[in-house]
Each structure stands twice: as C-alpha cells, then as structure tokens.
Amino acid sequence: DGRPATIGLEALDPVGARNLADFRAFFDEKGLTLEDVWEQVLDPEGAGRVLREQFCLRMLALPGWSAEKVGELFNMLDVGNEQDLSMDELELAGLKRRRTEVGSGPSVREQKVAREREAGKHMKADFHAYLHRNFGSVVRAWRVALDQDSDGRLRFHEFCQGCKKIGFRGRLKTLWQALDYKGTGFVCLGDLDPEAHQVLEDFRILLEENYRTLDDVFERVLDIDRSGRCTLEEFLGACRELGWSGNARKLFQFLDLNARGAVTVDELEFLGMRRRVLATVSAKQRILERQAKDRAEAGAVMGRFRAFLGQKCGNLVRAWRTELDPAGDGKLQFTEFCGRCRQIGFLGNLKALWLSLDVDDTGYVGLNDLDPEAIILFEDFKQLIRVFFADVDAAWCSILDPDGSGRSSCEEFIRACRMLGFRRDPKQLFRYLDVSAEGNLLLKDLQVLGLPRAKGKEALSVARDTGAQAKASFENYLQMRFPGSLANAWRLGVCASEESRHLEHRLSAEAFCDRCRELGWAGNCLALWTEYVGISSAGRARRSSSPCSTPGTASDARGSRRGSLCAEQRLDSIGSGAAEDSLLPARDSLIARKMSVSGSRRTSLGGFEAAPRRRSSAEIHASVKAQVEALGFVSLEKVAPHLYAELLAFRDLCAARFGSAEDTWRALLQECLKTSFSAKLRKVEFSQAARMVGFRGAPDVVFEACAQEQAFVSLEGLQFLRIRPPSPRSDMSDASQ
Secondary structure, eight states: OOOOOOOOHHHHOHHHHHHHHHHHHHHHHTTOOHHHIIIIIIOTTOOSOEEHHHHHHHHHTSTTOOHHHHHHHHHHHOTTOSSEEOHHHHGGGOOOOOOOOOOSSSOHHHHHHHHHHHHHHHHHHHHHHHHHHHHSSHHHHIIIIIOTTOSSOEEHHHHHHHHHHTTOOSOHHHHHHHHOTTOOSEEOHHHHOHHHHHHHHHHHHHHHHHOSSHHHHIIIIIOTTOSSOEEHHHHHHHHHHHTOOSOHHHHHHHHOTTOSSEEOHHHHGGGOOOOOHHHHHHHHHHHHHHHHHHHHHHHHHHHHHHHHHHHHHSSHHHHIIIIIOTTOOSOEEHHHHHHHHHHHTOOSOHHHHHHHHOTTOOSEEOHHHHOHHHHHHHHHHHHHHHHHOSSHHHHIIIIISTTOOSOEEHHHHHHHHHHHTOOSOHHHHHHHHOTTOSSEEOGGGGGGGOOOOOSSSSGGGGTTOOHHHHHHHHHHHHHHHSOSOHHHHHHHHTOOSOGGGGGGOEEEHHHHHHHHHHTTOOSOHHHHHHHHHOOOHHHHHTTTOOTTSOTTTHHHHHHTSOOSOTTHHHHHHTTOGGGHHHHSOGGGHHHHSOOOOSSOOOOTTTTSOOOOOOOOHHHHHHHHHHHHHTTOEEEHHHHSHHHHHHHHHHHHHHHHHTSSHHHHHHHHHHHTTOOOTTOOEEHHHHHHHHHHTTOOSOHHHHHHHHOTTSSEEOHHHHGGGOOOOOOTTOOHHHHHO
16 A cells, blocks of 8 residues: 555564563552653662562562563573663653653753753763773773674674773763664764764875875885884874874874774784785684684684583583573673683683684574583483473473472482483483482473473373373263264374275374374373383383382382372382393494593594584484484374274285175175165165174174264275275285385
8 A cells, every 4th residue: 555564563563562561560550650660660779670589589579570471571682692671761652751840941842851961961971981991091901801793883782882892871861862862773983982083084095196006005114123013102102204194103002902002913904994805815814823723722622611611510501501601691701701711710712712602703692502411411301291291290290209208319300310211311301411420300400491381280180190190081071072982083094095994004202192182182201101002011021110219119119209299109110220132223422422521532633522512403304303202102002902903804814705896895885785886885785784794893883983974984984994805914014105
C-alpha cells in the first residue's frame, strides 16, 4: 500500500520484548518512575552503578520474577556487556520519567532541554578531566582505550564499553548526547577534543603537501640517524625544519602513544597518511612472524596453564566455572581472560596462551577450548535428559534424587547415568558438575547444563512412577485416544511411516519420547522406555563394581539402594559400563580418553602436555547422535510381544499357503462366499475364514490389528502384514530391511 515497512523488537526478539513489557508494567502498576526505581529499588546506596549480582538479587526479592527472566532482562539492558548497569542503560526499558512542575516560566520541555544541555556540559568537562588525569591527554585516551579497532569513530555501545573499561562512572547517555550533538549516531576525536583534532589535521596536511608517504617523512625528516625511533628533541628539530608553527611539544605528546619519549613510524600512522606498499607488507610479515613465535610457545604455556588449574581447582571445568567464568557467560574476551588469569595468580605468557586457546580466531574462548572432553560429556548427558524428561526437575526427582533428600551422591549419580544409558565416564561427569567439591550434587549444580526448569509441580507427580505404572498409563492413554486394540492404537498414534510398514516400524528413544509428548501423555518416559526395551545382560555383569564404593562393599551398598522404579534392574543395566567401550566408535577414541590435570605430563612441547583439540559442532553432533542410537529402538514387537507373535504366525501361514496378501484375501473371501474382490469382512467373518484356512491362533487379535476402521477389514488392512512368498532364511529381520 506504499507505506514503509517497519519492524519492532517484538519481531526480532519476542521473549525480550515481553520481558521489557512486564518490567514496565510491574513498576507502572506501583506508580514508580524511572528515577524512583533506580533510587528506591536498584541503587539505594547511590553508587551510580548496579552490578549484575545486585540487580538479580534486588529483582528476585520482588514478587513474580524468576532467575531466568531477570537474567535475560539484565542481558538486554547491559549495552556494553560489562556486567553492570547505569541509569542511562535502565532508561532503555522505557519507564516513565519523573514529572517536573509547570510554572510561569519556560515550558517543561524547555526546562528539560536546558537541564540536559547544562548537565551535558558538566559531564563533558568531568570526562575530559578524567581522561587527562588517567592518560595525560584526550588523544592518548582515545588511542589507547576508547577506539579499540582504530576506525576513527565510536558507536554508542562501543563508547559505553570503552567508558566502563577505563572506569568512568558518569551518566553515559547524558555524555553521549553532549558529544553527539549533531545526531550522527557516532562520535570521533573531533567531538571529544576539537582543538587537538585540528592540530593533528593541520600537521597531516603540512606533511602531505611536502611528502608522498609517511615513510618518506619518517626517513627524511624524523629519523635521521636510522634508529627506527624519533625522540622529542629530534621531533622538535624536525618541526622547525618543516616550518610547523604550532605547539610541537604538545603535538609530540599526542603522537607518543605509550609515553616513552620516542615515536615510531607505526605510531605515526594515527595521522592518517599513506604508507608505502612494501612497508605495509613488511609490517604484516613482522606480525605473522611474531604470531608464529607466540604459537610455538603456546603449547608449553597451555600445558602449564592446565596443570596450574588442575592443581588449584581439581579439574578444568571447576576452574572454568569458579575462577575463569564465575558469571556464567560461557565465553571470555581477551581482556577478560587476561584479567582472570592474573587474578588467580597465573604468570605465564598470556598472549601465547590465548593463541593456543583461540585457534579459530573468534575473539573469545569457552570451555570447549579449555576442555573439549567436558563438552562431549555435558552434551551427551544433556541429550539423554532432553530425550527422557521435559525438564531437569523431573530428571532430578526421578533418578538423581529418588529419595527426596535434596542432594545426589556420587553413587546415586552414577546409577542415574546407567539408568539413562550414558555411555561415557559418569564419575568424571560428576566431578565436572560438583563445582563445590563436596561429594554431593544439588539441583542448582545442574544449571550449568542449560536445561529448562519445571513450570509447575504437576509434571513431577509422575517422576517416580515405576515401569509397570508408566506402561499401564501409556497404553491406557493410547487406547483412549485411539479406540480399538493396542496394535491399532500403536499404528494410529505412534507410527509415522506408511501403513504397509507399521508392523516393522522402529523408533529411537528420542523419536519415541517426542511422540509420547506430542500425543499429550505426561508420564515417565524413561520408565516406559526401560519397560519396553528390556534388560541388558552386559549391564548385570558389571553391577558388582562402583567407582564410588570401596571394594567388598560395593555390591552390598547397591543392593540396599532405594529403588523408585519396579523396572530398576532394567534401568540400571541399560548403558552400563560393560558396554561402554563397545559403544564408542573409533572416531571417539580421543574423546573417551581420560585427561589428567592433577599434574603435568612430559611431552616434546616445552615439557608439558598440549591442549586437546577443540571439538567442532559436527563432532559434538555426531557424538550426541551415537549416544542416542546406543539406546536402541522400540517397535510393536517390544510393546506387545504376544500380539506381535500372533500377527507373525498368521503372516507366516498365509505366506506359506498363498504367497501374497492378494491371494490370501481372495482365499478369505472364498471362505465367506464373497466374489467381489473389493468386499470387506466383519470380525466374525474374518475369524471364521482364518480358521478355515488353517490358522490355529487368535484371529480376533489379527483382525483388530489390521482393521483400522474397527468394524471391517479390507485388502488394504491386510497389506499391513506384508505377506510375501517364503524364501531361504526368511525371518523378521529380512522383512525389516
């Protein structure tokens, strides 16, 4: 219709938009303005900044706010991603502002504009003074701290981030409005210090009028002695030779980036003059050579770093969670990483260490870079929880804390892993999750997995159902949704393949549990799966040893353990350690190898162990897929074995006597004295005809499985049995293929 198309936050981030709307509505209902919320709720001390922990604690003290929702809200408001908020950032939430009394003088709007202009002047003066105190000049502050990417301009989020890094605690939005008075959306050095900017511009113009490149200026005028540096005295003499009439000493301070009393040609690049092409290549080559040297040292530094963390914290995951990433962001930038390393007392080459970790040059590192094995264990375990449970609370109540004590011991956790079919080292996973090193897990320790929490207590009511209870509940629900026999309900409710393949249709644990939830069944999927899949003989053989028990007491301790499922033996055997090695594919051999960090092992890389290779998304996906496939499959044969045996017996009889479904149907019609090939048979007719052709089983069961219309069966229904001529070694596995 010719109107411009627009999108809002609701289209880009509906969850975030809803959180902001809830935040505004909550305080609007209480009649609180932006200033009231800041002064009374978030920053009663008047510090001017609110840390993430303070924000979360104060919001959680209010009714109706969850930890997840508060965390997401903070992440949206924290523009600079510095883990604290100012009142300017809180203004993004759109809260109402405190009204100003209207008098006989200027209007409210005029008063506001005047106040903001005056506040901007004061804030700009304070900012200048702060930069001069800490960096000597605005120019040096711009080069060292603010313009990190050296592109000559700052957007608002870059500006906020830079101000936070240098420790400036003023009102950033007010300062920004004073600097970006033209409304361009960015600020440059000329906005912060117009006088210094003009001095640098005039000097650049003077140089370009006399020389082609910056290298020509440096070699012919500034670096006469070819030392590679230009001292203050040399610079003052060069300015006199060039005819520069300005303050050469102040200009030198602007160009001397590190305040060492000498400048190099690289530092003079800030002026913006062209460089020689060969010089640029040479500079890049020097950078590459320096990086190669750093990477050569990285292996040794990485080994020492891992050994240091292992000795300090016990394992790398605990070190990551408690020392390197206590905020739980999941990744660290270079400056954050260096700060944390210095704080915990590691004194190695941090740049080399960073290069060893950030091999993909993403600009940040995570746990996958430090301990890839832990990521594999976490992802496999998370996937099993996702498969069998709707949320982590249900898993906790069902298998991790079956007695309701509020904590899960190492042995209970290992037992739960075997119930889930976890094929890797459960004790190592327990160590990773036990961040407090107390030998017990709490529900909050599982938050690192990022699994959803229960929305209510209704779903937890079935968490401790036994296998028999879960099976009865599921089959009753299935037959209530799809009237008829269990086989018919299975076909209509669970099977996703074409009808002719329903007899052999198999589902993985993930597909089966997903289908159960899609149907609306809210029972214990793990107990149901275990009841159907059966007992692993290999699992029972390994029950005599536990990594958490002392020799001689392990079996007794396990024998006396609580059991919330009547199918407990089945649960305990699936995925047990006996099958663990055989389930691991060859490509996962490195993943499965235990990584010792308690001490440093000698290798050729500087005498310490190098870091294992970071796991790619494809490798993690392959591991998770293999973990799910190792759980096996469920089919009609496992759900209703007696019914399946009847169907198989009828099919084998018909295949031997008639060879195909069409010929079988023709024979059944003849027994019922029907001539039309498209005719249908009622249950009584089908049962009589089946007995007449020699079937000695239960024809009613066969009829109910084939007759999806319930009252009649047709040739199409009989196709479900896949009757084919017998062949050598004909069996069910042939049919399934």
